[in-house]
Amino acid sequence: MKKLALSDEILLQVDKPARYIGNEVNMIVKDPKKVDIRFAMCFPDVYEIGMSHLGIQILYDMFNRREDTYCERVYSPWLDLDKIMREKDIPLFAIESQEPIKNFDFLGITLQYEMCYTNILQILDLSKIPLIATERGEDDPIVIGGGPCSYNPEPIANFFDMFYIGEGETQYDELLDIYKENKKNGGSRKEFLEKAAHLSCIYVPQFYDVTYNEDGTIKEMIKNNENARDKVRKDIVLDMNEVYYPTKPLVPFIKATQDRVVLEVMRGCSRGCRFCQAGQVYRPVREKSLEKLKDTARKMIESTGHEEISLSSLSTSDYSQLKGIVNFLIDEFKEKNINISLPSLRIDSFALDIMSKVQDVKKSSLTFAPEAGTQRMRNVINKGLTKEDILNGSRLAFKAGWNKVKLYFMLGLPGETTDDIEGIMELCEEIAEEYYATVPKEERIGKCQITASTSFFVPKPFTAFQWSPMNTIPEFLDKAKIVNDKMKSMLNRKSLKYNWHEADVSVLEGLFARGDRKLSKTLLSAYKKGCLYDSWSESFDFEKWKEAIEETNVDLDFYISRQRSEDEIFPWDFIDAGITKEFLLREYHNSQAQKVTPNCMTRCSGCGANSFGGGICYENKN
Incomplete structure (x- = not known):
């Protein structure tokens, strides 16, 4: 039996020790001495969330089909273990072999959400891998990122050796073959990066320099290596029936988010x-x-x-x-x-x-995502959903026995008016009225419950709203208050409930969603101040983020609330997303x-x- 990286004494001190010991159903075991490539696949959040991610399950199984490759997993240690590992100088380890991540050839990090960025630095730091890519030596793993946030990798570009843009089933095998051949021939780290850059979906940040205009916008992205591509093009699977899909996925011992x-x-x-x-x-x-x-x-x-x-x-x-x-x-x-x-x-x-x-199914509520309270606003965002669609769906649900409905909306959408904001609760009121008009009194199981939840709109790269300004924190909170006040004035207010997202978290998400390379200093500063698990309310500390933003001279309004000109060069314009x-x-x-x-x-x-x-x-x- 393998020796665990953590002693029994340490495991007894942390919450959910099963996060770190491995041996799950369908876990793949190989002899590390009999492979040419060791790949640590990382989800920069807790085990329960990472184990629910389909992309990692696919790549884990796909990589391990190769006899020359052993793919293992690593997740962010929770705050309790993070503290112990730093105090006792314990290096971060892979779940399968319990060996240090620093000993691997690759560290692949999936980028699902901007608020996991400080966790990326935690992974590198605990692994004793230099945080800045250009400071890594020949014995350090190649750090590669992929996933949705790689469609604007610039705010974290300095921390990665490369990014894989698109779906991993297409060119990863070729990338691993290139690495194996380069290693066999005694090639250097830089030589591997140069060869990898020839693949259409691989972006090597250190092969590009960025220049800026006086107003802070990007002037040009210039290649400083002849092997770099003018455009990095996403790669996708075309035949879904031929693509590999795991039929023996990992089964955790503790309940995952999606079990x-x-x-x-x-x-x-x-x-x-x-x-x-x-x-x-x-x-x-x-x-x-x-x-x-x-x-x-x-x-x-x-x-x-x-x-x-x-x-x-x-x-x-x-x-x-x-x-x-x-x-x-x-x-x-x-x-x-x-x-x-x-x-x-x-x-x-x-x-x-x-x-x-x-x-x-009747134990839970039905969910709609109208996104906006008025038809005008739904046309603006091209939702393709009419009020009659929503009311008719609610009517059918009430007739079938449901009495709980959840509705998801966004506040801060481009061109939003007070009427659009108040329309959120007016729509909820109409749905409640449908319940009382549709279900006879003798057949009702108590009152209906209509729960409206609003997130705050974040303009993302490669969307029609990438030119749009984002609301400030006070603007977001003022709009949430309008919705809340409107709810209190509704006739069926006892059947209505309202929740809203944290505005400060949304603003940081917007900062890193559309930011450039200059933000890497801000991220590093926030991490050094102790920012970690920023998507978790119990550990999020906006005061530390404000200090980091101020110390690194970042103009929040420039990145968040500024209207982009139509001819502006975006940080992600070098990517061809199709x-x-x-x-x-x-x-x-x-x-x-x-x-x-x-x-x-x-x-x-x-x-x-x-x-x-x-x-x-x-x-x-x-």
């Missing part, structure tokens, strides 16, 4: 919501066949023992074989009492009919005109995604 089998039905989204980065950068839509999904579902349930299976995609309702896969899952697993989770569904008669058949800047600018103008752009399944709007030659967008179908 279930995840069945990915498709990638991409055709709806074109103007605020949604994922809906743009994951285009075009690519589906898996019904037969492929049936086979995968059977194998995953058998290999894990999970009692729940969830369909995964950005918009599950748009999967063309949805009825077939849901009916199959119900029929196939009804005797095993497998619960079926159906996120991202539009609430219509089909969805409600299906949900009424799956177990435990969506053209011309299309996004056209959508920005359409938003200002409250003009709706059709679903790409019905008409091509020329976003550029068909250049990949695959998927099922309208132009590729015709």
